[in-house]
Amino acid sequence: MLHAAGVHACPIELSPPSVVVRYGDSVTVNCSTEVPFEEMGWEASEGGMALRHIDHLTWTVASLTDWTIAPRCYINLSPGSQCFKDPEVILYIGPDVQCYLSGYLDLREGETLERGCHVTGLPSPTVRWLKAGQLADPAAPLSRSDAGRYTLETEGAIFISKELTLRVLYGPEVKCPDTYTAVEYAPHNLSCDAIGYPIPETIWYKDGEEVELQESFTRSDSGQYSITASSILSIVDYTVDINVIYPPSQIVELEDSEVYVGSTVWLKCSSTSNPRPHYSWDYYPTANVMVENEDGVSRLHIHNATAYNTGSYTCHASNDLGKVSRTAGVTVKGTSVECPIEITPDRMVVRYQSRVLRPAICTPASADSSHLKEMYWQVVQGDKTNGTSWIADTDRDWDPRPVCTATFNVIGTCQKPLNFTLYKTPDSVSIRLVGGSPVEHREFQLRCDITAVAPAASVAVRWYRGNETFEPLRRGPLLVAGCQSENATTCDPGDVRMPLGVSSTISLTLNRTDSGAEFSCEVLLDLGPEGPQPPPSVTSSPFNVTVYYKPIINTRKLPKAVPVFRGYLEELVCEAEGQPTPKIQWLYSRDVVPHVSGDMLIVSEPGVYNCSASNQVDSVYHEVNVILKEDYLPLIAGFVAVTVVAISIVFLFIYSIYYKNTKMRRYSLQNPKVDTPSSNVAHNGWDMQFPMTKLS
Structure with missing residues (x-):
């Protein structure tokens, strides 16, 4: 760093008088004066300038690197008189910050x-x-x-x-429990946090293979895991034992058994769970039954089986997470162990909203009445009726499935169902076409729609044409109205016992003579011998059928070839029969211009004309070839007229000659000569003779 100073009385002005310059940067100082002088110059180790006669002079260095620089501006005021000033120049480096x-x-x-x-x-x-x-x-x-x-x-x-x-x-640092217990399929909250900066990458391993922890564990996920947390700083490993607990699985190997009296029976109950399940059995206890639990399996041993061993054996497997059960039946042959219950009547058929009912009575068999502990009725909805009688609610019991349940001291609990049917005749029966109007000789369908009938599975449909029954070409199954084909159960009337809308479809073919035929369907409820006799039925209103058939063009009135004389008009009439009434249309070439009037085409030119008859069934065409013929009748008439005129002229000419000779000659009556009468007449000496006939 250099600091130079000049004489204060020197009339030099420096701009700027002091300058701070970064090492290597450029520097500029201007030197000037307002007093008369002879010459001005700069003296410096860099950028010095010789004396000049100029009013100002600038000292410049493009890149200042001289730490000892001491520039000086001087002027010669008069010969022998000189003064100078030194600008203050501060050279520095930095400060530089490097990160x-x-x-x-x-x-x-x-x-x-x-x-x-x-x-x-x-x-x-x-x-x-x-x-x-x-x-x-x-x-x-x-x-x-x-x-x-x-x-x-x-x-x-x-x-x-x-x-x-x-x-x-x-880091990285891993915070994780040594062991973790998770419930199978439940979302876990295992938290193994790997912290550090940069944020470490974590990878889980099990049995040496990389794995990804799911939101929930299954039993196969139990085992020892290691978590590796790594960053650019280091790698950290941590080990976690994961124990997945789960409730008992469905019991296996417990099956129904049939044995003879005196035989030995083993019933095996096996289930897997974590922790291991606890087993218990429900059965009618007898002295010849023993239970053994070993190695996670429970076995029930019946030795020397008797009739008292017939019944249900239920095994329960449980732990803190749940419980499963399975029941097997043991039948000891050679004994009579039917449920000793009698139901009167054994089948009931009741009309919808019937108000006169008799109850169903459930009683134990006489030989077992002393062993009866409890007896009650139960329906499928779970309602339980204490006592031995059951009465149906005819407003809503469409499918109650009543069961009489009895518990006996010896054989335990047994059941017997009542065959119950609540029926309802349909609200309405009607017929309609399926897929449009019938077409002659084509198969079509009629559908019998039945509204609100129960039970639909007992419906039988009988078809009539007029007053006579008939068997259709094909008969479709009874279907539930509005059923979805992808859900087959809703389409089976036997699946539902409450009132349903069902339909029965038949296929048949007709011809045009069958148009106007009346069809009807009769719906019968066949409820068996216990139902009303004859079976209740409802018949639809008659349904009239109109048979459509394609058009038939009357070719008797419209031949294939029709002559037309030049200059004359010809009428072509196209008539067609069909159902619906066909529409007639004429087709012809663009270069002819006929006149169309309804079904009639008036032509005067030769060509091919097509008659088209169309209706909803089909379209038919008939081609007519109109042939042009010349009319020679005027020519013949003219020729005949000319001939007649010519003949007339000749005849008149001949006649005129004859007339002149016979009528126009001169005659004299003087000295007439009497001639002997003869048959000939002489004409003035002429030799012409005409035969004459005497008149009498």
Whole structure:
């Protein structure tokens, strides 16, 4: 650093008088004066300039690197008189701040702030670290909580402030339990946190293979796992034992058995669970039954089986998470162990909303009445009726499935169902076409729609044509109205016993003579011998059928070839029969211009004309070839007329000659000569003779 100064009385003005220059940068100082002078110049180790007669002179260095630079501007005021001034030039370096990353400081936990950035400069700068406006000790060891936004301030020849984000590197660290117990299929809360910065990558391993922990565990997931947490700093492994507990699975190997009296029976009950299940049995206890539990399996042993061993044996497997049960039946042959219950009547058929009912009575067989402990009725909805009688609710008991249940001291609990049917005749029966109007000789369908009938499975449909029954070409099954084909159960009338809308479809073919035929369907409820006789029935209203058939063109009135004389008009009439009434349309070439009037076409030119008859069934065509013929009748008439005229002229000519000779000659009556009468007449001496006939 150099500091040079000149004489104060010298009338030199320096601009600027003092300059601070960064090492290697350019510098410029202008020297001028307002008093008369002879010459002006600069003296310096770099950028010096010789004396010149100029009112100002600028000292310039493009890149100042001379720490000892001492420039001087001088002027000659008069011969022998000179003065000068030295500008103050301060040369500096920095301060320079060098950090590892631009805008970030990555330091390990325990390192210091001053290690993160290197500050240099001349003159030597001062350094301050601030966090949130508060001074921070750059020499203090860092902890993870020190991460955040910092300001680095350094001051030398100039002041520099730099904003930095401190990221404290540490870890990885794994916080995880040594063992973990999870319930199968339930969302687990196993928390193994791997912390550190950078955020570590965690990988789970089981049996040496990489795995991914699911949201819930299954029993096969039990075992020892290791979690590996890794970052650029280090790798950490931790081991966790996962134990998946689950309730008992469905019992296997417990099957029904049939044995003879005196035989030995083994019933095996096996279930898997974690922890192991506890087994218990429900059965009618007798002295010849023993239970053994070993190695997670329970076995029930019946030796020397008797009639008292016939019945149900229920095995229960349970732990803290749940319980499962399975029942097997043991039948000891050679004994009579039917449920000793009698129901009167054994079948009931009741009309919907009937108000006169008799109850169903359940009684024990006489030989077993002394062993009866309890007897009651129960329906499928779960309603239980104490006592031995049951009465149906005819407004709603469509499918009650009543069962009489009795418990006996010897044979335990047994049941017997009552065959019960609540029936209802349909609200309405009607017929409609399926798929449009019937077409002659084509198969079509009629459907009998039955509304609100129960039970639908007992419905029989009989078809009539007029008053006579008939068997259709094909008969479809009875279907539930509005059923979905993908759910077959809803389409089976036997699945539902409450009132349903059902339909029966038949297929048949008709011809045009059958148009106007009346069809009807009769719905019968065949409820068996216990039902009403004859079976109740409802018949639909008659349904009239109109048979459609394709058009038939009347070719008698419209031949294939029709002659037309030139200059004359010809009428072509196209008539067709069909159902529905066909529409007639004429088709012809564009170069002819006929006149169309309804079904009639009036033509005068030759050509091919097509008659089209169309209806909903089909379209038919008939081609007519119109042939042009010349009319020779006028020519013949003219020729005949000319001939007649010619003949007339000739005849008149001949006649005129004859007339002149016979009528126009001169005659004299003097001296007439009497001639002998004869048959000939003489004509004035002419030789012509005409035979004459005498008149009498």
